[in-house]
Amino acid sequence: MRKLGSKTLSILGRLLASKGSALALIFLVSITLAAIFADFLPLNPVAQKLANALKGPSATNWFGTDELGRDILARVIFGARTSLVTAGGAVAIAALVGVPIGLVAGFFGGWRDAALMRFVDVLLALPAILFAMAMIAVLGRSQAAALIAVGLTGIPSFARITRAQVLTLRKRDFVTAVEAFGGTATYNMFRTILPNSWSPIFVQVVVLCSVAILLEAALSFLGVGVPPPTPSWGEMLRTGKSYLHEAPYYAVLPGIVLTLTILSFDVLGRALADLLEGRRDAVIAPKAEEVTS
């Protein structure tokens, strides 16, 4: 374990050595901390002060106020909580379902591979946003529904990346060696192959976070995401759009935070791919435009 710790530290050190990934990491850490400790900040995202509606940024309201006089900064910070929880949950679902699918498909091959990967192809063939909207239509509009819907669209990338990894490891001698001294297939999959596949899977987690945040925002923007009054970035963009003329900061400032978050995850993902696997453009992820189109 000590060894693992020192390895993690050295990767962290090398991430911080590059300006881009250091900034990305700092931004993500601060926004995560803000979201976690939002309750302790002197901010209230739901307190309305109608007399104070649509006021520009000021000393009391750094990001200004919305049409109901609520503090936009408070709503951005509490919105981060919504975004990060949805994205984190969705990626967890995608990984927990996708990785075992990839493992089994790659390890056994044959009919299991064909069946599982066709299921994955079906998921991949449906446009993510339509699929998520259909899921929400069935499940009803709630944060859990948004989380599950976004999670399901992330399954294919995990399944494919894991399967590709298993296929390269499957015929390696150290996997055959475990078979030779009597290890079961399950043992080989989870104890030999999986620990050797962590790097690409971990990179995929980071990259998929950005995709999930964007997809969650898009759902809220379309009015099918997390229901109000829970603050969410997509929701703010949607309402802010109507006031673009008289209060441009209303949509622009949350938009900037959203963009920076996604950008940071992306930068971090690419940097990790470089560090852990020594290659660029290694990431299989649905591109942002595919998600929003």
Place this chain on the structure above:
Amino acid sequence: MVDPVLSVRGLKVDFGGEGRSVPVVRGVDFDVYPNEVLCIVGESGSGKSVTSLAVTGLLSETARVHGSIRLCGIDVTTADPETLRQMRGRDVGFIFQDPTTTLNPVLTVGRQITEGEVAHGRLKKSGAHARAAELLREVDIADPEGRAGQYPHQFSGGMRQRAVIAMAMAGQPKLIIADEPTTALDVTVQAQVLAVLARRQAEMGSAVILITHDLGVVAEVANRVAVMYGGRIVETAPVAEIFANPRHPYTRALLRSIPRIDTSDSRLDPIPGQPPIPGALPKGCAFQPRCAVGRDQPLCKAEDPALVAVGDQRQSACHFAGALPAEAIAAEPRILAASAAKHEPLLVVDGLRVHFPVKTGVLRRTTGWVKAVDGVSLSVNPGETVSLVGESGCGKTTTGRAIMGLVRATGGSIHFGGQSIRDLDHGTMRKARRQMQYVFQDPYASLNPVLSVEDIVAEPLRIHGLYDEMGGARRIAELFDMVGLSRTMLGRYPSEFSGGQKQRIGIARALALQPKLLILDEPVAALDVSIQAQVINLLQDLQRELGLAYLFIAHNLSVVRHVSDRVAVMYLGRIVEESSRDGLYELPVHPYTQSLLSAAPVPDPAVRDTRRRIVLEGEIPNPASPPSGCTFHPRCFRATEICSANAPSFDRYLDFATRTACHHAGPLEGRRNVFASGAMEIAS
């Protein structure tokens, strides 16, 4: 005296950035004269390949080259890129190790071998095809006109390497650089390729630098030898002198550490320790920590000896070159395993078949079978070493894996300790596997990189739930002692070990469950020459102490002769001859065994002119469509009509212990021993 083609003085090559530069070549001087073959011998990391790239200016940007290199009158270190390009096209030919990657797969072979001449304006495009055919004919490729229009994947490995030779020789270069040209080839094909290379070199009078680690090849082709160690030449001398009377302790130790096909049972005398890593060289003489003469001598520790003349045409870089003790103590004889014929055989394989389906088309219909193993019968007694020898693709590894249950057998029976172990269910197979373990060829690929070596060795015990029962951490430490690794290494990861150490870990893991039989799949083939002897000795010691039986799978006939009690020779999925070790090596009766033995290079230049080789024609056929009758008949020098019609049965030869499958079995005419006598019958 003629001027040298290539003259190198004070060559130094450093890699790496500021502050942590790694010296890979540290001051090399040598000359190569026309019509001379200079062999550069060394282990991995000795700087031999980097030297050859440096002399032609082919090193990457990150390398810093110092010293002077004069090639055909051009100073390579100062020449501009265009002059170098012209020079490389005109004066130098290259032959690399792997012919599959040297040739461009999307161009026809004919176009590639004439490309250089066309690009340098010495050949018109219209004449290229005829020229290509002419070049291919010169390297003995049948149907050269047709072959010139084919692509590399339609050529076999040996033919590709001959095409590469044709390409290298096309411009009649003054210097040919061949970097391990036959290492990727089988022994019978190696013999063909070396013969072609030697003939073309003699016809054109070129100078050749041949880089190799195989002392047998050196003895076979070299005129002069330069031995490299730790980035320097430590000894150079005419080939006969190097082998007869080495004047550097490293050369001498190297010669004593290799198993020889033509000698006996003396235990190998390995060089202790590991080859040095460039960048972490010992102070003083780089060989000092491993040297029998200079170890811990204050002079050797303090000062790196210069390469100085120690006689006519020979140089040595050793403080004690003039005063080497005559010949060290004779190596102790190898202890042969006690005869175990009275015991029940441990492993009995009868008529084993492994056929893989060939599936083609959209519907994946089975259209044929690759008969990887086609009726192999053998037995292994307790405490005995049985070797399976053959060239690549003969099915020896598949046989081992099928016995281990890693590949499904499609026919025949496998009995271990009296019990059938073919097609067992998982639980029973697991129990059987406790008795039988596998050691892999490639120590780099067979250890899980994310586990510590302690966990790797403990893994079989944990899987069988025996970790605590068999003594836990204490048992692992014992296993480390057994294979000669320090207990302080327990917590490290595989990437921190050298190849030889990794193979020891692989052996410790195989021994963890106290098996009775080890299947060793080319266990030393991936190791450096000086490390091979250490591992072979370790295997022999373990066998004696633990009474292990070995099924030893190998292609190296010298190693096999050294370790085996009995030997079986495989060709195209079948055993063609099986006998006691001495029976097989001294009186081979199957023509394939005879040619295999005659093709193996012997590290003794004295026999190269007297010994005649049987150079087989062609290469191993595709096992998906084997020839009719005896599968060896298209290449056999004794084949008659009956051979193409009927497959011979595998029977006892006369009243000898040997069993063989041949219609015309018999010793080579008038010769009892391939190696004891001079000339041999020539392949007809």
